[in-house]
Amino acid sequence: MTTRWFGAPVQRVEDDRLLRGHGRFTDDIGEGALECCFVRSPYAHARIRSIDTSAAREMPGVVAVYTAADLPFGGLDLPLLIPHPNLTHGRTQRCLASEIVRYAGEAVAFVVAADRYAAEDAAELVAVDYDPLPVVVTPEAGARADHLVHDDVPGNVAAEMLQEVGDVDAAMRSAPRRKQLRFRYERGAASPMEGRAVWARWSAAEHKLTVYDSTQSPTSIRGGLAVLFGLPESNVEVIAPDVGGGFGPKIMLFYPDELLVPFAAMQLGRPVKWTEDRQEHFTAVNQERGQVHEVEVGFDDSGRVLALSDDFVHDGGAYTPYGIILPIITAGQVPGPYRIPNYRVRFRDVYTNATPTSPYRGAGRPHACFVMERSLDFIASELGLDRAEVRRRNLIQADQFPYDVGVAWQDGNTVVYDSGDYPRLLERALEMLGPKPPGDHVGMGLGIYVEGTGVGPYEGAHVQVLVSGKVVAATGIPSQGQAHATVWAQVVADELGVDVKDVVVSSGDTRRFSWGVGTFASRGAVTAGNAMHVAARMVATKAKQIAAEQLEANPDDLELVGGRVRVKGSTDRGIPLAAVAVLSNPVRYAFGGGTEAATQFASKPRSGPPLHGGEEPGLEATGYYSPPGSTWASGCHAAYVRVDPRTFRLEILKYVVVHDCGRVINPLVLQGQIEGGVAQGIGGAFYERLAYDADGQLRNASFMEFLIPYATEIPPIEIDHFETPSPLNPLGVKGAGEAGVIPVGAVIASAIEEALGIPIAEMPLSPLKLFELSMLKR
Amino acid sequence: MKVNGIEYPSPGASRRLLSDHLRHDLGLTGTHVGCEHGVCGCCTVLLDGAPVRSCLMLAVQAEGHDVMTIEGLAGDGQALHPVQQAFHECHGLQCGFCTPGFVMSVVGLLAQHPNPNVQEIDEGIAGNLCRCTGYASIRRAVKRAAELSPSPLRAEGRGEGGT
Ligand code: FES
Ligand code: FES
Numbered sequence: 017m018t019t020r021w022f023g024a025p026v027q028r029v030e031d032d033r034l035l036r037g038h039g040r041f042t043d044d045i046g047e048g049a050l051e052c053c054f055v056r057s058p059y060a061h062a063r064i065r066s067i068d069t070s071a072a073r074e075m076p077g078v079v080a081v082y083t084a085a086d087l088p089f090g091g092l093d094l095p096l097l098i099p100h101p102n103l104t105h106g107r108t109q110r111c112l113a114s115e116i117v118r119y120a121g122e123a124v125a126f127v128v129a130a131d132r133y134a135a136e137d138a139a140e141l142v143a144v145d146y147d148p149l150p151v152v153v154t155p156e157a158g159a160r161a162d163h164l165v166h167d168d169v170p171g172n173v174a175a176e177m178l179q180e181v182g183d184v185d186a187a188m189r190s191a192p193r194r195k196q197l198r199f200r201y202e203r204g205a206a207s208p209m210e211g212r213a214v215w216a217r218w219s220a221a222e223h224k225l226t227v228y229d230s231t232q233s234p235t236s237i238r239g240g241l242a243v244l245f246g247l248p249e250s251n252v253e254v255i256a257p258d259v260g261g262g263f264g265p266k267i268m269l270f271y272p273d274e275l276l277v278p279f280a281a282m283q284l285g286r287p288v289k290w291t292e293d294r295q296e297h298f299t300a301v302n303q304e305r306g307q308v309h310e311v312e313v314g315f316d317d318s319g320r321v322l323a324l325s326d327d328f329v330h331d332g333g334a335y336t337p338y339g340i341i342l343p344i345i346t347a348g349q350v351p352g353p354y355r356i357p358n359y360r361v362r363f364r365d366v367y368t369n370a371t372p373t374s375p376y377r378g379a380g381r382p383h384a385c386f387v388m389e390r391s392l393d394f395i396a397s398e399l400g401l402d403r404a405e406v407r408r409r410n411l412i413q414a415d416q417f418p419y420d421v422g423v424a425w426q427d428g429n430t431v432v433y434d435s436g437d438y439p440r441l442l443e444r445a446l447e448m449l450g451p452k453p454p455g456d457h458v459g460m461g462l463g464i465y466v467e468g469t470g471v472g473p474y475e476g477a478h479v480q481v482l483v484s485g486k487v488v489a490a491t492g493i494p495s496q497g498q499a500h501a502t503v504w505a506q507v508v509a510d511e512l513g514v515d516v517k518d519v520v521v522s523s524g525d526t527r528r529f530s531w532g533v534g535t536f537a538s539r540g541a542v543t544a545g546n547a548m549h550v551a552a553r554m555v556a557t558k559a560k561q562i563a564a565e566q567l568e569a570n571p572d573d574l575e576l577v578g579g580r581v582r583v584k585g586s587t588d589r590g591i592p593l594a595a596v597a598v599l600s601n602p603v604r605y606a607f608g609g610g611t612e613a614a615t616q617f618a619s620k621p622r623s624g625p626p627l628h629g630g631e632e633p634g635l636e637a638t639g640y641y642s643p644p645g646s647t648w649a650s651g652c653h654a655a656y657v658r659v660d661p662r663t664f665r666l667e668i669l670k671y672v673v674v675h676d677c678g679r680v681i682n683p684l685v686l687q688g689q690i691e692g693g694v695a696q697g698i699g700g701a702f703y704e705r706l707a708y709d710a711d712g713q714l715r716n717a718s719f720m721e722f723l724i725p726y727a728t729e730i731p732p733i734e735i736d737h738f739e740t741p742s743p744l745n746p747l748g749v750k751g752a753g754e755a756g757v758i759p760v761g762a763v764i765a766s767a768i769e770e771a772l773g774i775p776i777a778e779m780p781l782s783p784l785k786l787f788e789l790s791m792l793k794r
Numbered sequence: 795m796k797v798n799g800i801e802y803p804s805p806g807a808s809r810r811l812l813s814d815h816l817r818h819d820l821g822l823t824g825t826h827v828g829c830e831h832g833v834c835g836c837c838t839v840l841l842d843g844a845p846v847r848s849c850l851m852l853a854v855q856a857e858g859h860d861v862m863t864i865e866g867l868a869g870d871g872q873a874l875h876p877v878q879q880a881f882h883e884c885h886g887l888q889c890g891f892c893t894p895g896f897v898m899s900v901v902g903l904l905a906q907h908p909n910p911n912v913q914e915i916d917e918g919i920a921g922n923l924c925r926c927t928g929y930a931s932i933r934r935a936v937k938r939a940a941e942l943s944p945s946p947l948r949a950e951g952r953g954e955g956g957t
Pocket of ligand 2 (some may be wrong): 497887892893924927
């Protein structure tokens with residue numbers, strides 16, 4: 017009997033230690049580390065006249081205080097991760113600001129002390145004299161260039177990009193109906209429960225730097241640190257241990273602490289640790305989602321979209337360390353699952369005096385989906401048509417794949433959907449949603465989306481069968497809760513015919529696997545999952561070759577089942593995988609048995625040296641997977657909500673999700689991803705708002721006032737799946753990490769619009785916002 | 795103070811938070827800190843059997859009391875506590891950062907309501923934030939934990955449950 021792990025609801029292997037309190041998060045690592053505290057700018061824009069650290073340095077317990085002047089790399093701009101030809105005015109911050117600060121929370125000085133208490137006390141004694149400068153906070157003000165964020169960036173425009181498919185002007189002119197619409201999406205914050213943290217140790221004896229970092233990309237951190245400190249990469253090890261949620265901002269690098277903590281450890285010869293507190297997380301960690309869209313849509317009387325033009329401003333924040341990936345994604349995803357024959361999109365990525373932006377779960381997509389879905393809702397109401405019917409008339413059909421949208425994508429290719437069945441998503445969601453519940457002020461919301469997932473360039477994996485018969489596997493990308501150790505084990509166990517419990521996976525540790533990119537863009541299952549598959553298959557092939565000699569059989573006639581390599585279907589002609597592992601290495605193992613088979617005195621099935629040319633010892637392999645292009649997942653969400661017309665409290669009566677991410681590795685894990693994503697979407701749609709004031713101060717930088725939903729705000733969510741496998745990768749999988757969050761804003765807006773009869777063109781909403789909108793309507 | 799049944803000497807500095815004392819002085823790092831201002835519940839421990847937020851207490855305030863942390867629920871090598879087991883079975887955790895706080899809150903909840911109904915479950919976990927799961931699996935885990943917990947009250951058929 018063959019067990020297939022792929023597709024089974026295997027319970028997670030990582031739970032036990034996490035449940036016992038034996039997880040290992042970065043701040044859990046002590047080892048006598050010194051602790052640190054930043055001095056951060058209280059101003060959103062100011063010139064620094066002077067910094068006086070003398071009082072802080074004299075505080076008992078203080079070991080060092082650094083300003084830019086104390087750093088060999090103090091004059092260096094931090095790296096711009098993803099340059100782009102259209103990013104003509106990219107700017108990045110310095111590790112510590114010394115002349116100008118451009119957002120409240122920008123780092124100015126760094127205190128290292130015996131413990132965090134002493135470091136915080138000393139940070140308060142660092143005297144920085146600021147000369148405040150005028151600020152631009154909103155994307156509109158940034159685009160109007162009321163003030164400049166960077167003196168040498170005219171109009172605050174970091175980048176501009178224009179793309180057109182078809183002939184929008186002509187199509188718009190001849191369209192029977194036209195409408196201009198304006199949509200506004202505000203910034204949001206990922207807010208993982210664990211903030212960021214870095215721990216570093218320098219071993220002078222070994223000339224080796226060890227860094228623990230709550231990052232989504234330890235391999236990239238390692239590469240950067242090696243260059244910065246002039247060390248061979250082999251002397252730098254970076255480990256993302258247990259990471260308490262990421263959702264995007266932890267893929268950003270380098271945050272100043274990621275340089276300062278290792279630097280201080282090298283300078284001071286002691287382990288050094290910095291752990292962010294929640295308040296600084298709100299301003300020092302990248303945010304996302306601020307965009308303003310000016311849309312014109314041309315359509316006919318049947319509701320078919322003939323042309324769509326979108327001119328939007330992306331709030332880049334004070335710097336562009338992550339390039340212009342976000343607006344590129346938005347521009348590429350506005351058409352979504354619909355046939356838009358003539359599409360033009362222009363964006364400007366503008367500087368504002370606010371925290372820089374980089375991807376947060378959804379990354380440019382929720383806003384894109386909002387623009388398209390809200391436009392379709394408008395068309396439906398204008399024509400008096402059913403909202404579902406308007407969507408039906410515009411959806412790409414199941415026989416139209418691959419479907420080329422014709423605009424640029426984040427991986428440098430164009431947007432080409434590989435597979436899917438969008439009409440089926442819609443019909444199934446409507447079926448699950450059922451009839452509208454009775455009562456007043458109840459509205460239905462609907463949203464369909466696509467999600468480009470699994471971008472390259474590549475990931476790799478190493479798989480090895482130990483002489484015990486157990487399997488170890490490693491990949492470079494870390495997990496922030498996505499159960500990588502379980503799902504990779506499933507993939508590997510299938511190829512090697514072993515129990516999933518016998519596969520131990522390590523991820524995000526450059527000591528175990530030093531190549532790779534990172535966990536982002538819903539790419540883990542596609543890139544690392546397929547790399548695991550490739551590597552495990554190479555091991556299986558090698559096992560068959562070695563076993564074939566022993567069994568005097570053709571490798572093609574062998575299979576790996578139940579921890580053995582055997583002649584297909586045979587119960588007696590086979591050898592344990594453990595024995596094959598022994599045979600693969602022609603030396604002696606003192607423990608573990610099986611040595612008699614591998615000594616030089618054993619009868620040799622073949623002549624010549626123990627290793628023939630090109631052969632390698634060990635039952636192991638390293639494999640890589642590099643996707644030819646993104647693979648496109650899709651889904652449809654639908655909901656009924658009730659809004660109290662006096663308190664504007666939101667009650668979600670029913671929420672359904674139909675989701676297609678190709679072949680599913682583990683339905684339990686997938687369900688968790690969707691449920692968590694929808695909850696984040698609901699938070700972002702109705703509860704969480706970053707309240708910046710006119711001076712660029714974030715007025716609600718705490719969980720008291722930035723309202724992440726508790727269980728009481730999140731309804732049960734009904735989920736259904738179907739699978740249109742991706743033709744692009746061997747496993748047929750697509751990513752699922754961001755799916756849950758993407759259409760929620762559009763769905764909630766649509767439902768509230770119907771419930772209250774007031775037009776909704778912005779996100780996030782709140783009871784107060786609905787009150788204001790309803791007053792406007794009167 | 796007693797932590798997980800073991801008597802420990804007084805914490806040093808009077809301003810040391812209980813959360814820092816547990817984590818960094820006693821090495822019980824299973825108690826997590828997500829906000830340090832009393833909202834997220836990651837730092838929840840039991841003080842004399844009732845859930846409290848260890849980031850809102852000074853360590854010295856816990857002197858003379860019994861503190862139970864996540865590490866005290868099931869000894870090394872022993873089977874998981876029913877609440878821990880239920881979280882595992884129901885996929886009630888993803889990154890696991892909020893988990894010790896949730897588990898301790900649920901232990902407290904089940905002590906009060908051995909067979910909680912839907913509303914009691916939501917209220918019982920409404921002091922804890924989770925950014926990963928969306929709570930659905932945690933609700934399932936609480937129900938399951940009630941089933942797994944030996945409960946004399948339920949045996950008497952008090953019928954507290956139901957939806
Ligand atoms: S850390 Fe104590 S409630 Fe958040
Ligand atoms: S499991 Fe990650 S915050 Fe709850």
